[in-house]
Amino acid sequence: MIKSPIKIRTLSELRAVLKDHRMAGRSIGFVPTMGALHDGHLSLVKIANQKSDVTVVSIFVNPTQFAPGEDLDTYPRTEDADIALLTEVGTDIVYLPSVEEMYPDGSKTDVRVADMSDLLDGIFRPHFFYGVATVVARLFVHVQPDVAVFGEKDYQQLQIIRRMVRDLGFPIEIVGGETYRDADGLAQSSRNAYMNPAERQKANTISSALHRARTRIAVGTPVAEALQEARASIGAAGFERLDYVSAVDPDMLQDLPDGALTPGQVARILAAAWMGPTRLIDNMGFART
Numbered sequence: 001m002i003k004s005p006i007k008i009r010t011l012s013e014l015r016a017v018l019k020d021h022r023m024a025g026r027s028i029g030f031v032p033t034m035g036a037l038h039d040g041h042l043s044l045v046k047i048a049n050q051k052s053d054v055t056v057v058s059i060f061v062n063p064t065q066f067a068p069g070e071d072l073d074t075y076p077r078t079e080d081a082d083i084a085l086l087t088e089v090g091t092d093i094v095y096l097p098s099v100e101e102m103y104p105d106g107s108k109t110d111v112r113v114a115d116m117s118d119l120l121d122g123i124f125r126p127h128f129f130y131g132v133a134t135v136v137a138r139l140f141v142h143v144q145p146d147v148a149v150f151g152e153k154d155y156q157q158l159q160i161i162r163r164m165v166r167d168l169g170f171p172i173e174i175v176g177g178e179t180y181r182d183a184d185g186l187a188q189s190s191r192n193a194y195m196n197p198a199e200r201q202k203a204n205t206i207s208s209a210l211h212r213a214r215t216r217i218a219v220g221t222p223v224a225e226a227l228q229e230a231r232a233s234i235g236a237a238g239f240e241r242l243d244y245v246s247a248v249d250p251d252m253l254q255d256l257p258d259g260a261l262t263p264g265q266v267a268r269i270l271a272a273a274w275m276g277p278t279r280l281i282d283n284m285g286f287a288r289t
Protein backbone atom coordinates (compact mmCIF):
# COMPACT_ATOMS: atom_id res chain seq x y z
CA MET A 1 0.00 0.00 0.00
CA ILE A 2 1.33 3.48 -0.90
CA LYS A 3 1.63 5.57 2.25
CA SER A 4 2.05 9.37 2.39
CA PRO A 5 4.91 10.59 4.55
CA ILE A 6 4.04 12.21 7.89
CA LYS A 7 4.47 16.00 7.63
CA ILE A 8 6.28 17.54 10.58
CA ARG A 9 6.94 21.26 10.98
CA THR A 10 8.39 21.60 14.48
CA LEU A 11 11.53 20.31 16.14
CA SER A 12 9.61 19.14 19.22
CA GLU A 13 7.27 16.95 17.15
CA LEU A 14 10.18 15.61 15.07
CA ARG A 15 12.07 14.67 18.24
CA ALA A 16 9.05 12.86 19.70
CA VAL A 17 8.41 10.83 16.53
CA LEU A 18 12.08 9.94 16.01
CA LYS A 19 12.51 9.00 19.66
CA ASP A 20 9.88 6.28 19.24
CA HIS A 21 11.68 4.93 16.16
CA ARG A 22 15.02 4.91 17.96
CA MET A 23 13.53 3.18 21.01
CA ALA A 24 12.26 0.49 18.64
CA GLY A 25 15.85 0.07 17.37
CA ARG A 26 15.23 1.56 13.92
CA SER A 27 18.02 3.36 12.05
CA ILE A 28 17.35 6.82 10.60
CA GLY A 29 18.33 7.89 7.06
CA PHE A 30 18.21 11.55 6.07
CA VAL A 31 18.09 13.49 2.79
CA PRO A 32 18.22 17.30 3.21
CA THR A 33 16.69 19.24 0.30
CA MET A 34 15.38 22.67 -0.61
CA GLY A 35 12.37 21.09 -2.36
CA ALA A 36 11.47 21.45 -6.07
CA LEU A 37 12.30 17.79 -6.17
CA HIS A 38 13.41 15.97 -9.33
CA ASP A 39 14.64 12.48 -10.16
CA GLY A 40 18.09 13.32 -8.79
CA HIS A 41 16.62 13.94 -5.32
CA LEU A 42 14.47 10.82 -5.58
CA SER A 43 17.55 8.71 -6.35
CA LEU A 44 19.05 9.98 -3.04
CA VAL A 45 15.85 9.06 -1.18
CA LYS A 46 16.06 5.54 -2.67
CA ILE A 47 19.62 5.22 -1.30
CA ALA A 48 18.43 6.37 2.15
CA ASN A 49 15.57 3.83 1.99
CA GLN A 50 18.03 1.04 1.25
CA LYS A 51 20.45 2.04 3.98
CA SER A 52 18.07 2.71 6.88
CA ASP A 53 14.74 1.68 8.44
CA VAL A 54 13.17 5.15 8.58
CA THR A 55 13.76 7.89 5.97
CA VAL A 56 13.43 11.59 6.76
CA VAL A 57 13.50 14.16 3.94
CA SER A 58 13.74 17.83 4.90
CA ILE A 59 12.43 20.60 2.67
CA PHE A 60 13.77 23.98 3.71
CA VAL A 61 14.79 26.86 1.44
CA ASN A 62 17.68 28.05 3.55
CA PRO A 63 17.99 31.86 3.53
CA THR A 64 21.57 31.89 4.86
CA GLN A 65 22.95 30.29 1.67
CA PHE A 66 21.53 33.00 -0.59
CA ALA A 67 23.25 36.39 -0.98
CA PRO A 68 21.18 39.58 -1.42
CA GLY A 69 20.12 39.69 -5.07
CA GLU A 70 20.16 35.91 -5.52
CA ASP A 71 17.01 33.88 -6.15
CA LEU A 72 15.78 33.28 -2.55
CA ASP A 73 12.35 34.85 -3.23
CA THR A 74 11.83 33.17 -6.60
CA TYR A 75 13.32 29.75 -5.72
CA PRO A 76 10.59 27.23 -6.70
CA ARG A 77 8.41 26.16 -3.77
CA THR A 78 6.33 23.13 -4.76
CA GLU A 79 5.40 21.43 -1.49
CA ASP A 80 2.36 19.44 -2.71
CA ALA A 81 4.14 18.12 -5.81
CA ASP A 82 7.22 17.27 -3.71
CA ILE A 83 5.13 15.28 -1.23
CA ALA A 84 3.42 13.41 -4.08
CA LEU A 85 6.86 12.40 -5.45
CA LEU A 86 8.08 11.37 -1.99
CA THR A 87 4.94 9.27 -1.54
CA GLU A 88 5.71 7.42 -4.80
CA VAL A 89 9.32 6.72 -3.90
CA GLY A 90 8.56 5.92 -0.23
CA THR A 91 9.43 8.34 2.60
CA ASP A 92 8.43 8.08 6.24
CA ILE A 93 8.77 11.68 7.40
CA VAL A 94 8.93 15.03 5.59
CA TYR A 95 10.39 17.72 7.84
CA LEU A 96 9.23 21.21 6.80
CA PRO A 97 10.64 23.61 9.42
CA SER A 98 10.01 27.35 9.31
CA VAL A 99 12.89 29.86 9.27
CA GLU A 100 12.14 30.55 12.97
CA GLU A 101 12.37 26.82 13.76
CA MET A 102 15.79 26.55 12.07
CA TYR A 103 17.14 29.90 13.27
CA PRO A 104 15.35 30.65 16.58
CA ASP A 105 15.65 34.22 17.88
CA GLY A 106 17.78 35.21 14.90
CA SER A 107 20.49 32.71 16.03
CA LYS A 108 24.08 33.90 16.36
CA THR A 109 25.93 30.60 15.75
CA ASP A 110 27.47 29.75 12.35
CA VAL A 111 29.50 26.78 11.14
CA ARG A 112 32.41 27.58 8.80
CA VAL A 113 34.59 24.97 7.13
CA ALA A 114 37.71 27.04 6.44
CA ASP A 115 39.64 27.02 3.13
CA MET A 116 37.46 24.48 1.28
CA SER A 117 34.54 26.94 1.41
CA ASP A 118 36.58 29.72 -0.20
CA LEU A 119 37.59 28.07 -3.46
CA LEU A 120 35.78 27.13 -6.70
CA ASP A 121 32.11 28.09 -6.09
CA GLY A 122 33.15 29.84 -2.87
CA ILE A 123 35.01 32.49 -4.91
CA PHE A 124 31.82 33.42 -6.77
CA ARG A 125 29.34 32.83 -3.92
CA PRO A 126 31.42 33.71 -0.81
CA HIS A 127 28.48 33.34 1.62
CA PHE A 128 27.22 30.05 0.18
CA PHE A 129 29.09 27.22 1.92
CA TYR A 130 28.91 28.98 5.29
CA GLY A 131 25.12 28.98 4.95
CA VAL A 132 25.11 25.35 3.81
CA ALA A 133 27.39 24.10 6.62
CA THR A 134 25.36 26.05 9.19
CA VAL A 135 21.98 24.72 8.10
CA VAL A 136 23.20 21.14 7.56
CA ALA A 137 24.79 21.10 11.04
CA ARG A 138 21.50 22.36 12.50
CA LEU A 139 19.48 19.79 10.53
CA PHE A 140 21.85 17.05 11.74
CA VAL A 141 21.19 18.15 15.33
CA HIS A 142 17.41 18.14 14.69
CA VAL A 143 17.25 14.76 12.90
CA GLN A 144 20.30 12.97 14.42
CA PRO A 145 20.42 10.53 11.51
CA ASP A 146 22.63 7.45 11.26
CA VAL A 147 23.11 8.04 7.52
CA ALA A 148 22.76 11.19 5.41
CA VAL A 149 22.72 11.21 1.61
CA PHE A 150 23.90 14.14 -0.57
CA GLY A 151 24.19 14.40 -4.36
CA GLU A 152 27.61 14.31 -6.01
CA LYS A 153 26.24 16.96 -8.38
CA ASP A 154 27.11 19.45 -5.59
CA TYR A 155 30.53 17.90 -5.14
CA GLN A 156 32.17 20.77 -3.26
CA GLN A 157 29.20 20.85 -0.87
CA LEU A 158 29.50 17.07 -0.33
CA GLN A 159 33.22 17.32 0.49
CA ILE A 160 32.67 20.27 2.84
CA ILE A 161 29.96 18.33 4.69
CA ARG A 162 32.25 15.29 4.95
CA ARG A 163 34.93 17.53 6.44
CA MET A 164 32.48 19.17 8.86
CA VAL A 165 31.25 15.76 10.04
CA ARG A 166 34.85 14.66 10.59
CA ASP A 167 35.86 17.86 12.38
CA LEU A 168 32.80 18.05 14.67
CA GLY A 169 32.57 14.30 15.27
CA PHE A 170 28.98 13.87 14.12
CA PRO A 171 28.30 10.09 14.31
CA ILE A 172 26.77 10.10 10.83
CA GLU A 173 27.74 8.13 7.72
CA ILE A 174 27.78 10.51 4.73
CA VAL A 175 26.88 8.87 1.42
CA GLY A 176 27.32 10.52 -2.00
CA GLY A 177 24.68 9.71 -4.63
CA GLU A 178 25.69 9.75 -8.30
CA THR A 179 24.65 12.75 -10.40
CA TYR A 180 21.36 12.12 -12.16
CA ARG A 181 21.46 13.30 -15.80
CA ASP A 182 18.92 14.01 -18.54
CA ALA A 183 19.32 11.92 -21.72
CA ASP A 184 21.61 14.58 -23.30
CA GLY A 185 23.93 14.58 -20.27
CA LEU A 186 22.73 17.74 -18.47
CA ALA A 187 22.92 17.25 -14.69
CA GLN A 188 19.45 17.54 -13.14
CA SER A 189 18.94 20.61 -10.96
CA SER A 190 15.90 22.44 -9.60
CA ARG A 191 17.25 25.59 -11.29
CA ASN A 192 17.17 23.96 -14.78
CA ALA A 193 13.50 25.04 -14.81
CA TYR A 194 14.68 28.67 -15.16
CA MET A 195 16.01 28.04 -18.71
CA ASN A 196 13.95 28.71 -21.85
CA PRO A 197 13.94 25.98 -24.56
CA ALA A 198 16.77 27.60 -26.57
CA GLU A 199 18.98 27.88 -23.48
CA ARG A 200 18.11 24.36 -22.38
CA GLN A 201 19.17 23.00 -25.79
CA LYS A 202 22.68 24.44 -25.42
CA ALA A 203 23.08 23.71 -21.71
CA ASN A 204 24.44 20.19 -22.04
CA THR A 205 27.69 21.58 -23.53
CA ILE A 206 28.93 21.92 -19.97
CA SER A 207 28.72 18.15 -19.39
CA SER A 208 30.08 17.22 -22.83
CA ALA A 209 33.06 19.60 -22.37
CA LEU A 210 33.83 18.13 -18.94
CA HIS A 211 33.44 14.62 -20.29
CA ARG A 212 35.93 15.29 -23.10
CA ALA A 213 38.43 17.01 -20.80
CA ARG A 214 38.25 14.16 -18.32
CA THR A 215 38.82 11.59 -21.07
CA ARG A 216 41.82 13.51 -22.38
CA ILE A 217 43.42 14.05 -18.97
CA ALA A 218 42.84 10.38 -18.13
CA VAL A 219 45.00 9.31 -21.07
CA GLY A 220 47.83 11.75 -20.32
CA THR A 221 46.97 15.10 -21.92
CA PRO A 222 48.38 17.93 -19.77
CA VAL A 223 45.69 19.31 -17.41
CA ALA A 224 46.11 22.94 -18.62
CA GLU A 225 45.64 21.97 -22.28
CA ALA A 226 42.46 19.93 -21.66
CA LEU A 227 40.96 22.64 -19.40
CA GLN A 228 41.70 25.31 -22.01
CA GLU A 229 39.81 23.32 -24.64
CA ALA A 230 36.86 22.83 -22.25
CA ARG A 231 36.72 26.58 -21.51
CA ALA A 232 36.74 27.37 -25.24
CA SER A 233 33.92 24.95 -26.07
CA ILE A 234 31.72 26.17 -23.19
CA GLY A 235 32.34 29.78 -24.30
CA ALA A 236 31.52 28.93 -27.95
CA ALA A 237 28.22 27.24 -26.96
CA GLY A 238 26.68 30.54 -25.84
CA PHE A 239 27.25 30.47 -22.10
CA GLU A 240 27.34 34.12 -21.08
CA ARG A 241 29.86 33.79 -18.31
CA LEU A 242 32.18 31.00 -17.34
CA ASP A 243 33.00 31.15 -13.62
CA TYR A 244 35.51 28.30 -13.68
CA VAL A 245 36.60 24.99 -15.15
CA SER A 246 39.09 23.34 -12.78
CA ALA A 247 40.69 19.98 -12.15
CA VAL A 248 41.30 19.31 -8.45
CA ASP A 249 42.26 16.61 -6.00
CA PRO A 250 38.97 14.97 -5.02
CA ASP A 251 39.53 15.18 -1.27
CA MET A 252 40.64 18.74 -0.39
CA LEU A 253 39.74 20.28 -3.79
CA GLN A 254 43.17 21.84 -4.40
CA ASP A 255 43.99 22.71 -8.05
CA LEU A 256 46.13 20.13 -9.82
CA PRO A 257 49.38 21.23 -11.50
CA ASP A 258 49.20 22.04 -15.23
CA GLY A 259 51.04 18.93 -16.46
CA ALA A 260 49.92 15.34 -17.04
CA LEU A 261 48.67 13.28 -14.08
CA THR A 262 50.67 10.27 -12.92
CA PRO A 263 49.21 6.82 -13.72
CA GLY A 264 46.52 5.86 -11.19
CA GLN A 265 46.16 9.43 -9.88
CA VAL A 266 42.53 10.34 -9.08
CA ALA A 267 41.00 13.72 -9.84
CA ARG A 268 37.74 15.63 -10.11
CA ILE A 269 36.93 18.12 -12.84
CA LEU A 270 34.35 20.83 -12.04
CA ALA A 271 32.73 23.74 -13.87
CA ALA A 272 30.24 26.55 -13.28
CA ALA A 273 28.82 28.74 -16.04
CA TRP A 274 25.82 30.97 -16.74
CA MET A 275 23.26 30.07 -19.40
CA GLY A 276 21.09 33.21 -19.54
CA PRO A 277 19.91 33.80 -15.95
CA THR A 278 20.74 30.26 -14.84
CA ARG A 279 23.97 29.31 -13.13
CA LEU A 280 24.80 25.68 -13.95
CA ILE A 281 27.36 23.54 -12.14
CA ASP A 282 28.65 20.10 -12.99
CA ASN A 283 31.55 17.79 -12.12
CA MET A 284 32.98 14.35 -12.86
CA GLY A 285 35.50 12.09 -11.17
CA PHE A 286 38.13 10.00 -12.90
CA ALA A 287 41.55 8.38 -12.62
CA ARG A 288 44.60 8.59 -14.96
CA THR A 289 44.95 5.26 -16.74
Ligand code: PAF
Binds near residue numbers: 034135
Ligand atom coordinates in the same frame (compact mmCIF):
# COMPACT_ATOMS: atom_id res chain seq x y z
O1 PAF B 1 21.87 20.87 -1.82
C1 PAF B 1 20.91 21.47 -1.29
O2 PAF B 1 19.75 21.35 -1.72
C2 PAF B 1 21.16 22.41 -0.12
O3 PAF B 1 22.37 23.07 -0.25
C3 PAF B 1 21.06 21.71 1.24
C4 PAF B 1 22.12 20.64 1.42
C5 PAF B 1 19.68 21.09 1.41
C6 PAF B 1 21.25 22.75 2.37
O4 PAF B 1 20.29 23.74 2.31
